Amino acid sequence: MLKLPKALTQPFSSRWQAWLHRRHPSGRAQLLTQNRVYIFLSRSGLMFVVMTLTMLGGAINYDLALAYLLVFLLLAMALVSIFHTFRNLLGLQIAPGRVEPCFVGESARFEVVLENAGALPRHNIVLRYDEAETAIDVLAADNARVWLSLPAPQRGWLRAPRLGIETHWPLGVFRSWSYANFEQRTLIYPKPEVNAPPLPQAAEGVGEGVITPRGQDDFAGLRPFQRGDSPRHVAWKAAARDDGLMVKEFHGEASHALWLDWDALPPGLDSEARLARLTAWVLMAHAAGLSFGLSLPTRRLPPEHGDLQRDACLAALALYGIKEPE
Amino acid sequence: MKIERLDHYQVFALLVVLMGLLGAHVSRLPNWLLGVLALLFVWRAWLQHKQWRMPPKWLLLPVVFGVVTGIYLEYHTLIGRTAGVTLLAALVGAKLLETRTRRDALLLVYLGYFLVVTNFLFDQSVAMGLYLSAMVLAISTLLVSWNSLGGWTGRRQRAVDQLVFAGSLMLQAIPLMVLLFVFFPRIEGPLWRLPQDRSGVGSGLSDTMSPGSFSNMSKDDTVAFRVSFSDTRPSQDMLYWRGPVFDQYDGHTWTQASPGLLTENPVEAVAGKSIPYVMTLEPHQRAWLLALEMPTALPEGARMSEQYQVVSRRNIDKRLRLNMQAAVQYRVGAKEADAQLNRSLQLPKVVNPLARAAAEKWRNLLPAERVIEALRFFGTQGLTYTLEPPLYGKNAVDDFVFVGKQGFCEHFAGAFVFMLRAAGVPARVVGGYQGGEENGDYLIIRQADAHAWTEVWLEGKGWQRVDPTFAVAPSRIQEGLASAVGAEDLPYLMRLDNNVIKRMRLLLDSAVNGWNQWVIGYTPERQRELLRKLGINDLLSSGFLAWFIGSVFSLVALSAAWLLWRARPRRPDPAKQAWDRFCRKLAGLGLQVGLAEAPSDFALRAKRALPERASAIDDVLGDYLAVRYGSQPALANLARKVREF
Numbered sequence: 001m002l003k004l005p006k007a008l009t010q011p012f013s014s015r016w017q018a019w020l021h022r023r024h025p026s027g028r029a030q031l032l033t034q035n036r037v038y039i040f041l042s043r044s045g046l047m048f049v050v051m052t053l054t055m056l057g058g059a060i061n062y063d064l065a066l067a068y069l070l071v072f073l074l075l076a077m078a079l080v081s082i083f084h085t086f087r088n089l090l091g092l093q094i095a096p097g098r099v100e101p102c103f104v105g106e107s108a109r110f111e112v113v114l115e116n117a118g119a120l121p122r123h124n125i126v127l128r129y130d131e132a133e134t135a136i137d138v139l140a141a142d143n144a145r146v147w148l149s150l151p152a153p154q155r156g157w158l159r160a161p162r163l164g165i166e167t168h169w170p171l172g173v174f175r176s177w178s179y180a181n182f183e184q185r186t187l188i189y190p191k192p193e194v195n196a197p198p199l200p201q202a203a204e205g206v207g208e209g210v211i212t213p214r215g216q217d218d219f220a221g222l223r224p225f226q227r228g229d230s231p232r233h234v235a236w237k238a239a240a241r242d243d244g245l246m247v248k249e250f251h252g253e254a255s256h257a258l259w260l261d262w263d264a265l266p267p268g269l270d271s272e273a274r275l276a277r278l279t280a281w282v283l284m285a286h287a288a289g290l291s292f293g294l295s296l297p298t299r300r301l302p303p304e305h306g307d308l309q310r311d312a313c314l315a316a317l318a319l320y321g322i323k324e325p326e
Numbered sequence: 327m328k329i330e331r332l333d334h335y336q337v338f339a340l341l342v343v344l345m346g347l348l349g350a351h352v353s354r355l356p357n358w359l360l361g362v363l364a365l366l367f368v369w370r371a372w373l374q375h376k377q378w379r380m381p382p383k384w385l386l387l388p389v390v391f392g393v394v395t396g397i398y399l400e401y402h403t404l405i406g407r408t409a410g411v412t413l414l415a416a417l418v419g420a421k422l423l424e425t426r427t428r429r430d431a432l433l434l435v436y437l438g439y440f441l442v443v444t445n446f447l448f449d450q451s452v453a454m455g456l457y458l459s460a461m462v463l464a465i466s467t468l469l470v471s472w473n474s475l476g477g478w479t480g481r482r483q484r485a486v487d488q489l490v491f492a493g494s495l496m497l498q499a500i501p502l503m504v505l506l507f508v509f510f511p512r513i514e515g516p517l518w519r520l521p522q523d524r525s526g527v528g529s530g531l532s533d534t535m536s537p538g539s540f541s542n543m544s545k546d547d548t549v550a551f552r553v554s555f556s557d558t559r560p561s562q563d564m565l566y567w568r569g570p571v572f573d574q575y576d577g578h579t580w581t582q583a584s585p586g587l588l589t590e591n592p593v594e595a596v597a598g599k600s601i602p603y604v605m606t607l608e609p610h611q612r613a614w615l616l617a618l619e620m621p622t623a624l625p626e627g628a629r630m631s632e633q634y635q636v637v638s639r640r641n642i643d644k645r646l647r648l649n650m651q652a653a654v655q656y657r658v659g660a661k662e663a664d665a666q667l668n669r670s671l672q673l674p675k676v677v678n679p680l681a682r683a684a685a686e687k688w689r690n691l692l693p694a695e696r697v698i699e700a701l702r703f704f705g706t707q708g709l710t711y712t713l714e715p716p717l718y719g720k721n722a723v724d725d726f727v728f729v730g731k732q733g734f735c736e737h738f739a740g741a742f743v744f745m746l747r748a749a750g751v752p753a754r755v756v757g758g759y760q761g762g763e764e765n766g767d768y769l770i771i772r773q774a775d776a777h778a779w780t781e782v783w784l785e786g787k788g789w790q791r792v793d794p795t796f797a798v799a800p801s802r803i804q805e806g807l808a809s810a811v812g813a814e815d816l817p818y819l820m821r822l823d824n825n826v827i828k829r830m831r832l833l834l835d836s837a838v839n840g841w842n843q844w845v846i847g848y849t850p851e852r853q854r855e856l857l858r859k860l861g862i863n864d865l866l867s868s869g870f871l872a873w874f875i876g877s878v879f880s881l882v883a884l885s886a887a888w889l890l891w892r893a894r895p896r897r898p899d900p901a902k903q904a905w906d907r908f909c910r911k912l913a914g915l916g917l918q919v920g921l922a923e924a925p926s927d928f929a930l931r932a933k934r935a936l937p938e939r940a941s942a943i944d945d946v947l948g949d950y951l952a953v954r955y956g957s958q959p960a961l962a963n964l965a966r967k968v969r970e971f
Contacts, residue, residue, distance in 0.1 A: 044432050051436045055443050060513050063644065065846045066446040068507060070458055074439070076502035077466065077495055083886045084495070087893050117895035124475045137475050141896065170491065171466065172432070172473045 024162070024179040029095035029115075032165070032178050037089045039082060042168055042175035048078065078173045085174045088122050088167045092138070097145055099186035101314070103279075107149035108158050108186045115143040128164040152188040155275070156322045160184040189279060189314045190272070196280035199258065199288075257303030258285055258292040260313075275317050282317070286310040296320055330428045335481065336471060337374045340431055341367060343464045344422065347441040348415055350457060354448070355412055356400050362393060366419040373423075381423055390420045411444045428472045435465050450645070452841045459496070466492035502881055509874040511865045512850040530610035531757055531776060535572050535580040537715070537722060540757075541734035544713050544807065546773035550759060551607040551616060552839050554768035558601055562761055563803045564654045566619045566779065566791065567771060569758035571633035573669050577677040578722065580740060580755050583669055585632040593620040593634070595653035605648045606842050613641050615648065616758060616771075619791060620658055623651035626851065632666060633754070634658060634789075647847030659788035662752075667783060670752035678723040678744060685748035696749045697782050697790075700742060701797045709733065711799035735795045735802075739778040742794040752783040756791070761806050765832045768839060774807060900961060901953040908946055908968045925950060942971055 023036060030036075041049065052074050059067035097111030110129065116122050116138040126135045129148045138144040152158055166177035260281045265274050278294065285292040286309070293303035294313040298320065301313055332340065348355075348363065355363075373380065393416045394404070401409035418437050425431050442461050445454055470488045530550060532539055551567075572580035600622040607615060615628055615636040625648040628636050636650075673682075684703070688696040708731055715732045718725035723741045726733050733741070739755045746753040760777035762769035779793040796803045854865075862870045909919045912932055919928045929947040933940040949964035 044429070047432070047436065051439060055439065058443060062447060063514075063849075064443075064446040064450065065848055066450045066454055066458060067443050068510070069455070069503070069845065070439070070443055070446075070462070072503040072506035072510070073458075073462055073496070073499060076499035076506060077462075079502060079882060080495060080498045080885060083889045087889055090890075091893070091895065118893045119896050120893040124473060135475055169470075169473045170495065171469045 020162075020179060021181065024181050028182070029093055030180045030182075032089050032092045032094065034090060037086060037176055037178045039086050039174055039176040042172060045078070045173040045175070048074075048173050052078075078171065081171045082174050084170050085167060085176045087120070088125070088169050089165065089176050089178055091118050092116060092122060092125070092165075094163070094165065094180045096182040096184045099184055100147075101187040101189060101311075101318075102152050103189045104152055104155050104191040106152055108152045108188060109147045109149050110160050110184050110186065112146045112148060112163065112182075113143060114138045114146065116140060122167075123169040124167055126164075126166045126168075128166070129160050155188050155190045155318045157185045157319075158188050160186075187315055187318045189318045190275040192280035192283055193273070193276035194280075196277050196284070199281055199284055199290075200260070200264065258290055259295055259303070260285065260292055261295040262297055263295070271321070275320060279314065279317050282310055282313045331426055332428060332431055332472070334374060335485075336431075336468070337425075338371070339468060339471070339485075340425070340434065341371055341422075343461075343468055344418060344434065344438060346464060347438045347461060348418065350445050351411055351415055351441065354408055355415055356396075358396065359393065359412060359416060362389075363415065363419045366422055370422045370425075380426060386420065386423055390416075393420070407444075407447050411441075411447075414440055414444065431468075431472065435468060438465060450846050452838055455841065455845070463489070463492055463496060466495060470495075498885055502878065502885075505874075505877050505881060507848070508853075508856065509870075509877070512848070512853045514850050530608075530612070530773060531569050533570055533582055533612065535736055535740070535755060535757055535778060536578060537718060537736060537740075540736040540776050540778055541713055541715065543773045543776040544734070548773050549608055549835070550610070550771050550773050550775070551605050552768050552770055552842070553603050553605045553618075553762065555601065555603045559769075560601060560618075560654045562805070563796075565761050565769075566756075566777075566793075567616045567759040567762075568619045568621070568635065568756060569616050570614060571631075571635050571754055571756050571781070573633070573754040574672060575674060575740070575744065577674040577720070582633075585635075587629045587631055587637070591622060591624070591630055592658055593622050593653060594657040595622060596655040596657050598653075598655060600651040600653050602649070602651045605646075605650060606839070606847055607642060607646045607648060609642050609644050609646075611641050611643060613638055615642070615646075617650055618652035618654070620653055620656040621650060622653050622656075623649075625649055645842055645846050647843065647849060647852065649851075657788055659783065660786060662783055662788065667752045670754050670783060671747050671750070673744065673747050678721045680721070680724040680728055681741065681745050682748045684727075685745040688749040693751050693784050694787075696751050697746065697784070697792060700745055700749070701792070701794065703745075704738070704742065704794050705797045707731065709738070709798050711735075711738075711795060711802060735778045738794040738798065739780050742792070743780050746780075746782055754781050755779075756781050760793075760803060763806070763832075765839075766836050768836075770832075770835060770839075901950060901964060904961075904964050904968045905946075905950050908950075908971060911968070911971055939971075942967070946971060 052071050055067060056071045059071055093115040095113045097113045100109040102108045112127055114125065119140050121140050122138040124135050125138060126133060127146055127148060129150055132148045132150050134146050134148055136144050136146050163180040163182060165180065166175060168175050260278055262274055265277060291303045291305040294301040294316060296316060299316050301316060397409060397412050397416060398404055403409050404413055418434060421434055425434055442458060467489045470492050570582050572582055574581045574583055615638055617636040620634060621636055624630060624636055628638050631637055688699050691699060707727060710732050712732045713734060715734050715737060716730050718730060723744045726737050727741055743753040743755050755778055757778050759771050759775040761775050762771040779791060781789045782792050783789050793803060860873060862873060917932050917935055925947060929943050932943050946967050949960045949967060952960035953964055
């Protein structure tokens with residue numbers, strides 16, 4: 001294939017990208033309007049055209065009326081299919097959904113929500129983030145959710161690239177496509193150390209994995225329920241008043257808490273190794289239902305328990321030394 | 327591009343469709359190849375059933391090589407009509423064992439279209455038209471299935487949906503197809519010719535006449551040609567469709583001299599003008615046309631022989647639609663060349679002494695009187711007209727006229743010419759068809775209408791038609807074959823009794839005729855004719871382009887508008903509208919409803935954010951849910967509460 005010098009293609013390519021970006025501005029939900037949906041022959045469509053033209057040659061040469069009829073029927077069907085293919089994307093609303101963080105080496109998952117306000121179903125809509133690709137149908141006046149997985153090579157923020165949307169339905173002769181810029185991003189946590197040493201001893205001699213029974217006198221207040229909270233701590237009376245689920249909080253946990261401390265690690269470890277070990281410990285402590293705090297050179301997270309604490313600690317580890325983007 | 331494997335059902339559906347595609351060619355393929363194809367299909371189905379891997383290339387290549395060699399040995403070529411189709415069929419069979427993915431299958435399906443189109447080299451009947459539609463529908467359904475996902479319905483329902491969708495796509499395409507068919511500029515072919523394209527012997531008239539050659543055709547009710555007259559139709563006894571002229575006799579067989587071609591049409595119309603008509607001639611593989619006696623205007627490219635037979639440059643190997651004119655009262659050949667007249671007096675030396683002697687007695691009469699005498703002789707000899715005459719010996723004319731006395735038209739015409747020649751009158755046998763069956767506004771002329779009559783030359787008058795069969799069995803000419811012979815011997819459709827089945831067959835024939843006129847017979851000439859009616863005199867003129875492009879565009883725009891109108895978003899129901907309005911009001915207060923947030927979740931969040939409006943929010947939510955669950959009176963409340971919120 002002909003390769004143009006980069007000096008020539010570079011300005012063109014960046015202009016092209018800029019043009020695409022203007023046409024498909026980033027934002028939350030995007031409606032695929034007429035000026036954002038493109039259509040052209042697909043690869044098999046090109047083959048189809050070559051085939052019909054060959055048959056047309058035969059029809060002319062042998063003066064075969066039925067061959068003319070077949071060629072024109074096929075061409076007419078292909079022409080009609082343009083509108084079906086175009087319609088399949090036109091008016092579809094695409095919005096970013098949830099994201100699922102993951103550890104380095106795993107796949108980060110991004111959700112995309114497709115909403116079809118139209119009265120006809122949409123068939124075989126292919127969504128693509130680079131090589132991550134998935135296809136889905138969206139019923140008439142309905143919505144559909146799709147998860148796309150992207151590999152997570154390094155810790156920190158993983159930003160999803162421009163989302164490609166395309167369809168070949170119904171005949172595959174034409175391909176209709178569009179783009180959406182969501183700037184969906186998710187956190188990639190450091191890879192936890194394999195066979196990490198056991199958790200360090202908690203301060204003040206509290207045994208590993210032992211939760212001191214909490215008395216009513218330690219009650220400190222109510223906070224909204226979070227996943228991972230023990231049902232024993234739910235304030236059922238408050239729940240009955242229709243205030244949503246609230247959880248009772250207690251004093252006195254911090255003093256027995258486990259501190260996962262960057263500075264307490266052996267001096268031979270480099271910073272990524274430290275992050276890996278701390279990540280493993282966060283997971284271990286959370287799994288054991290412990291209350292734990294995290295101390296990094298840049299941040300300190302006071303001891304807490306539950307999923308929120310785990311996520312906060314993992315986020316702090318993921319972003320250690322990384323500048324937060326605007 | 328991704329490699330997408332076909333699922334189980336898609337593979338079997340593909341196999342069935344390919345069998346349908348190959349099915350139409352079965353009679354053209356050699357038996358051994360049918361065996362190989364059956365084996366390949368079973369092999370592929372078995373592999374699919376067992377989920378085994380496709381055979382490796384080293385196993386498949388020798389098979390392909392063997393099959394191609396076999397085809398070459400069979401036809402001594404790989405191109406041309408039959409060999410080409412055979413090769414195509416073999417390729418489809420071989421490719422089948424490589425087909426795993428949609429891309430492979432796509433190639434197969436495109437080859438399949440060629441299998442469909444190659445049928446038309448052999449046959450362009452109405453049945454083929456129906457076959458074409460069925461195959462395009464089947465292939466389109468496959469394509470739709472390959473470009474769809476598993477979907478939300480059951481497998482059977484999905485297959486039905488895809489079939490229905492492919493069908494609707496086809497229906498939507500038909501107006502456009504008709505436009506393209508009518509307007510696409512037709513070019514006079516061929517651009518190239520493949521060897522072996524001239525195909526074998528057709529049915530119909532032969533270029534020689536011997537006893538039995540016409541009576542054998544009386545059993546054949548296939549259509550020879552159809553004719554429609556635009557204004558006047560001549561009476562039945564004037565419908566002589568002129569074919570080959572036989573002027574050489576060896577005692578057994580009448581043959582054609584190879585005559586020269588005339589540069590000008592010598593036929594003069596007498597009493598009345600020429601009658602225009604359109605003939606749709608079935609292919610008969612001979613280089614002549616049939617024409618009503620006597621032709622005054624010939625179709626493009628046709629010429630007239632010295633014996634007034636209309637000939638074409640090539641064998642008629644496809645159905646032709648011909649515009650012609652004829653004068654049923656005519657004058658031709660008054661100044662005939664001596665060579666021609668001498669040819670029309672030639673007789674074998676020794677045969678038929680009795681007939682020769684009888685005819686020589688007429689020599690003292692004037693030539694015109696000799697003809698009348700001959701007709702009188704035939705009328706009084708006690709001859710009968712029959713479909714199954716006995717076989718006569720070496721002196722066939724003597725045996726027929728004096729002994730057996732039973733004959734069909736070829737016996738009458740042959741004996742009559744023999745005797746006139748013996749009496750010194752130039753005469754010759756004309757082969758062709760006589761009569762025709764009326765069906766609506768056109769005539770059907772079948773092979774069984776084949777007839778032989780004679781032509782005599784008289785000084786000052788030229789060539790005159792004389793039909794000795796008429797002297798014996800006038801009803802044959804006036805009312806058709808069925809009235810002249812027993813009906814039981816005739817093909818069913820030629821009989822006179824008019825029953826339901828015959829009517830249905832005639833109805834079917836008019837459908838076939840319409841097809842031939844408008845689909846098969848849509849030639850460059852016909853196209854020009856039609857376009858002229860639209861005011862377009864030249865293909866590729868601005869008027870033509872305006873018509874063509876304009877109509878295609880407006881049709882395309884119409885169908886696009888229709889589709890988008892069907893797909894338009896429906897107005898949400900009033901409850902949803904009221905709820906959306908409520909959400910917009912809350913958005914104004916800084917509360918955005920989440921994409922996937924249920925109304926009750928959103929209301930809960932809103933109450934927490936706006937505790938002082940909690941009861942109003944609860945009211946709206948309550949009414950909204952009430953309407954959702956079917957209480958209509960709540961709708962008015964809901965609308966009011968949202969308004970007041």
